Amino acid sequence: MIRVILGGIAALMIAGCATITEPTLPTPASMLSRPVLASFNVTGRLAAQRGEEAVHGRFSWRHAAGQDHWQFFSPLGQMVAELESSGGVAVLQMADGGRHVAPLNELLARMLGADVPVALLPRWLQAGVTQVDDVRERDPLGRPQRVVEQGWEVRYRTYAGDNFNAAPRLVEVSRGDVSLKLLVEQWQ
Template sequence: MGLFVRILLFTFALLWLSGCAYKAQEAPAGSWQAQKTTLTKLQQWQLSARLGIITADERGSLSLFWRQNSDDYRMNLTNVVGKRVFDLTRSQGLVVITDSEGQLHQATNARELVFRLTGWDLPVEQLSYWIKGLPGEADQVEYDTDGRPKTIVAHGWRLRYLGYTRIDGLWLPSRIDLTHDDTTLRLAINQWELKP
């Protein structure tokens, strides 16, 4: 075999190997990894869900409505008969909760305000991206066979993603369990609505 042929074969082998390495790093079309950028940019959405809350002292089931608009959001919780538990809004950094009696409470930290009023430790600030299946940069993540988050450990919470659904071409969570100390949250999302 001539030197030119050997060089040519060697060059083709290098190109083939580099092509394989490049393709191996690409996410499969339609996979969660391929859609991560789209999910990150998704700033306007809303959902309705059932939220189960289990603590050392109580157990309850609530209806959750969440509307996200960039950094601002509205989270409304009602009980099984439709009575408001609380309505939480964040606008321009100010958090306001309207309680079941119609009283207004203000703060800059949603999690602390919810805990003070209800005794529930809800990771409100993190939920806006966890609920989309997006881990934070410092979160510990385990992925499923399709490359989607399976578990996330962060801020003292452990999340288990128990189901996904395809909405407008995106994989979004449909069931999430969250645990922290003696608090367990079970979220079953009934409906997603995405806005460009």
């Protein structure tokens, strides 16, 4: 009788082990297929630093192919500047009435106090990866957590959800003494 009971317990244990499956993580190559939107609207907070100089505030960014529209706000919500770029020409309109025309990367560097790779920001903001080898760390779901591209380190501290395709919520970009943190509060 004891053999029958032990045999039944052993069969149940083997059957129980057979039904447990490990969650399947996305393969490294699947990171290349993360959705990267050609156009988006985001709002949130930013912090940029170069050496001892720092800028903090809120932002709104509307991005589309060949067009960008940024609004910069003080930490208290007052508009500081508006930056519009289309067709390779950018215009920075300051709240005090000052107006500057220059390439987008120059004007964005003027606002942030740091020169960041403007052309890569839309993809980095969405955790878009073009080379699997650039990904140095992945989170438990297999999403990029730390990427190094063109000498820049991009860290994805949090995502907006618990699925593989969730958009990043906190993105930190740094190289040398330059850093930019974007906390996205709303994606559209």
